[in-house]
Amino acid sequence: MLPSRSRLSVLVFLIPPLALYCIAVLFPILQSLFLSFFEWDGISDLQFVGVENYVHMFTGDTVFWRAFFNALGYLFICLVLQLGGGLVVASLLTSLRRGREFVKTLYLLPAVISTVAIAFLFARIYSSDPVGLLNQVLQWVGLGDLARPWLSDVNTVLAAVSIPEGWRFTGLYVLIIYAALIAVPAELEEAARLDGANAWRIFTKIRFPYIRPVWITTVIMATTYALRGFDIPYLLTNGGPGQSSELLTTYMYKTAFTSTNYGYASSISVFIVVECLVAVGLIFVLLRRKADA
Amino acid sequence: MKKLLGTIAATAAVALALAGCSGGGGGNAGNVNPSGEIKPRQISWLLSRPADGGVITTMKQIAADYAKKHPGFSLNLITTPDRPSYIQKYETLAAANKLPELFDTDATPFAAKLAKQGRMIDAEKLLKSLGLYDDYRPAALNYQRFDDGSLYMVPFEFQLEFFWYNKALLEKAGVAVPTSLDDIPAMCTALRKAGITPIALDGQDQWPLERYMAYHPFRTAGPDYITKLKKGDAKLSDSTGTAAADWLNQLGQAKCFEDGFSSTGYSDAQGLFTSGKAAMYNIGTWELGSLATDKLDPSVRSDVDYFTLPTTKDSVTAANEYVSPSGIGMAVNAKTFDPLVRDFLKYALTEYPKRYAATGALSPTSNVETTIPDNATPLYKKAVDQANDLGDKIAMPWDTQLDPTSNTRLQQELTLLVQGNIKPEEFISTMDQTIQQNGPKAFK
Numbered sequence: 001m002l003p004s005r006s007r008l009s010v011l012v013f014l015i016p017p018l019a020l021y022c023i024a025v026l027f028p029i030l031q032s033l034f035l036s037f038f039e040w041d042g043i044s045d046l047q048f049v050g051v052e053n054y055v056h057m058f059t060g061d062t063v064f065w066r067a068f069f070n071a072l073g074y075l076f077i078c079l080v081l082q083l084g085g086g087l088v089v090a091s092l093l094t095s096l097r098r099g100r101e102f103v104k105t106l107y108l109l110p111a112v113i114s115t116v117a118i119a120f121l122f123a124r125i126y127s128s129d130p131v132g133l134l135n136q137v138l139q140w141v142g143l144g145d146l147a148r149p150w151l152s153d154v155n156t157v158l159a160a161v162s163i164p165e166g167w168r169f170t171g172l173y174v175l176i177i178y179a180a181l182i183a184v185p186a187e188l189e190e191a192a193r194l195d196g197a198n199a200w201r202i203f204t205k206i207r208f209p210y211i212r213p214v215w216i217t218t219v220i221m222a223t224t225y226a227l228r229g230f231d232i233p234y235l236l237t238n239g240g241p242g243q244s245s246e247l248l249t250t251y252m253y254k255t256a257f258t259s260t261n262y263g264y265a266s267s268i269s270v271f272i273v274v275e276c277l278v279a280v281g282l283i284f285v286l287l288r289r290k291a292d293a
Numbered sequence: 294m295k296k297l298l299g300t301i302a303a304t305a306a307v308a309l310a311l312a313g314c315s316g317g318g319g320g321n322a323g324n325v326n327p328s329g330e331i332k333p334r335q336i337s338w339l340l341s342r343p344a345d346g347g348v349i350t351t352m353k354q355i356a357a358d359y360a361k362k363h364p365g366f367s368l369n370l371i372t373t374p375d376r377p378s379y380i381q382k383y384e385t386l387a388a389a390n391k392l393p394e395l396f397d398t399d400a401t402p403f404a405a406k407l408a409k410q411g412r413m414i415d416a417e418k419l420l421k422s423l424g425l426y427d428d429y430r431p432a433a434l435n436y437q438r439f440d441d442g443s444l445y446m447v448p449f450e451f452q453l454e455f456f457w458y459n460k461a462l463l464e465k466a467g468v469a470v471p472t473s474l475d476d477i478p479a480m481c482t483a484l485r486k487a488g489i490t491p492i493a494l495d496g497q498d499q500w501p502l503e504r505y506m507a508y509h510p511f512r513t514a515g516p517d518y519i520t521k522l523k524k525g526d527a528k529l530s531d532s533t534g535t536a537a538a539d540w541l542n543q544l545g546q547a548k549c550f551e552d553g554f555s556s557t558g559y560s561d562a563q564g565l566f567t568s569g570k571a572a573m574y575n576i577g578t579w580e581l582g583s584l585a586t587d588k589l590d591p592s593v594r595s596d597v598d599y600f601t602l603p604t605t606k607d608s609v610t611a612a613n614e615y616v617s618p619s620g621i622g623m624a625v626n627a628k629t630f631d632p633l634v635r636d637f638l639k640y641a642l643t644e645y646p647k648r649y650a651a652t653g654a655l656s657p658t659s660n661v662e663t664t665i666p667d668n669a670t671p672l673y674k675k676a677v678d679q680a681n682d683l684g685d686k687i688a689m690p691w692d693t694q695l696d697p698t699s700n701t702r703l704q705q706e707l708t709l710l711v712q713g714n715i716k717p718e719e720f721i722s723t724m725d726q727t728i729q730q731n732g733p734k735a736f737k
């Protein structure tokens with residue numbers, strides 16, 4: 001039990017950030033929840049419509065579902081690149097004897113470049129006319145038949161807008177996972193190796209269980225970031241062609257600021273909040289259960 | 294639990310109060326001559342025009358001259374040239390009731406609501422009271438009008454949209470300039486066979502492809518078609534709409550636009566034409582400086598010419614009627630309209646035409662002559678003179694006509710149709726359904 005003076009100090013230090021959090025995060029969420037029961041164009045009076053926005057969203061809006069499944073595809077690609085790629089690179093880094101800092105910096109570089117610059121960069125890489133880097137490389141290696149306008153092809157565009165986002169933050173996850181991996185006691189690995197365990201067994205039985213808490217955090221971070229992904233798809237294709245790269249976030253943005261349908265956009269934003277909470281809950285349950293097993 | 298419910302109720306009440314702040318805020322839209330003293334101060338214009346373009350350059354000079362006579366006056370120009378970003382900014386400011394003295398807008402349903410709420414000054418009354426109304430080209434004013442004929446925006450430019458083409462490339466493919474819209478698909482096939490990209494298109498910005506959607510119905514059914522369609526009083530499934538969708542499908546099948554056009558930007562598309570890779574390019578006279586002066590690549594300079602929107606077999610509109618926009622208009626905020634704003638507008642709008650025409654651009658008024666720049670090719674004068682031979686009907690760009698939700702969907706579906714990802718029937722049924730859902734309530 002803290003003495004009363006200390007309790008007061010704790011409160012003094014905790015209340016301002018808590019208040020800021022309530023104003024900046026909770027209040028807008030509650031306001032969105034409130035607006036989602038109305039039809040509102042921003043300049044006319046609010047019109048109460050009950051749950052009509054939600055009914056339309058779940059039963060009458062094909063674009064919403066398209067955007068939802070696209071967002072899942074986007075999430076999958078981002079997770080594979082950021083967590084899968086991050087884990088592989090971090091593991092390789094631990095076995096690197098020289099130049100670790102250089103490689104780490106190199107991988108982290110995209111995370112510090114502005115999003116707009118990354119979008120421009122990839123627009124050039126994917127370009128077909130004038131021929132971009134990707135199509136040029138395909139020509140050089142004799143795979144010219146695979147060359148295509150990557151951002152205009154409805155079959156490739158979702159992957160094409162997900163890859164820059166995944167690539168961009170891989171370095172960040174490399175750093176986090178690498179920090180966790182080097183904290184694994186070397187004696188444990190050494191002992192296992194003496195007992196005849198191979199690299200895979202050492203990884204699955206010693207390294208991974210040891211970094212599981214960090215892994216849970218990175219999975220949650222990567223998942224929530226990807227579910228909120230907006231800027232690169234918006235800048236590269238604006239959700240097109242058609243709705244092939246439309247994500248829930250870009251759809252919500254357009255509904256609010258192009259269609260000025262703030263009520264319906266609010267119901268989409270409430271869905272995104274719930275979706276993120278459900279995703280985090282699922283990750284906790286699944287990874288904790290595995291750890292307990 | 295009770296406390297939690299109480300908190301939620303209080304939050305909801307605050308949200309309601311905040312949301313309620315947005316409405317209203319109008320002044321007297323009809324009072325175009327407010328009484329009182331002219332008190333110089335800074336006024337702002339929220340606009341969507343190129344920062345180094347003719348309008349801004351001219352208005353800066355005019356404002357500086359006005360400030361010399363009225364110390365303390367200044368004009369703060371806040372420009373967002375990217376149109377979708379601008380619209381978001383302007384609509385958000387309108388929702389917060391924070392629009393400045395002057396702001397740009399097209400004659401959209403959103404602007405019509407602002408006008409209805411008395412938040413914009415009646416531009417027709419204002420121009421008449423300033424004695425300037427009759428100077429304006431009727432076409433320039435008509436472009437700015439709402440469906441009921443009312444005028445709330447003042448035009449600052451006048452443009453004609455042409456099909457620019459490369460004579461040498463057409464000759465190489467053995468094709469002539471199309472006389473009918475229906476000739477274009479066959480022309481594209483011939484050009485593709487000759488290894489030439491038929492038409493350069495900025496698909497990324499979406500409005501350029503949407504122009505092609507407007508062309509066929511404008512020729513076969515006239516300008517009223519879109520005014521009916523947007524309210525759900527006409528359907529794309531009728532003969533006019535079906536013919537238009539089929540024509541666009543043919544353009545797609547004939548590979549009229551460059552590969553990957555949907556992700557090609559404005560300057561890349563123009564680059565395809567000016568570098569001699571594409572045979573045609575549909576753009577307005579705002580690009581005269583790039584297409585009809587010595588800035589144009591010498592290798593194509595003598596080969597470039599233009600033709601106006603071709604007709605169709607049973608065209609109901611004349612060959613001299615096509616897209617002739619007067620650009621985004623300037624609205625005057627009724628709430629902040631005072632003797633100073635009126636006096637500045639009187640000075641600015643009187644001075645503007647001659648100074649703007651001197652930059653080589655077409656003025657929205659007919660009382661001045663455009664100065665042809667020294668580095669112009671003969672095409673420049675031809676294009677400027679073309680403004681004197683215009684018919685009465687204007688092909689309105691559909692992006693300024695449809696409600697925003699239907700417009701966004703149309704832009705998306707059009708790309709899919711022209712890329713061959715959907716069939717014309719699917720396009721028609723999706724669009725009819727979308728317009729039916731959103732159009733009537735937007736224009737009620």
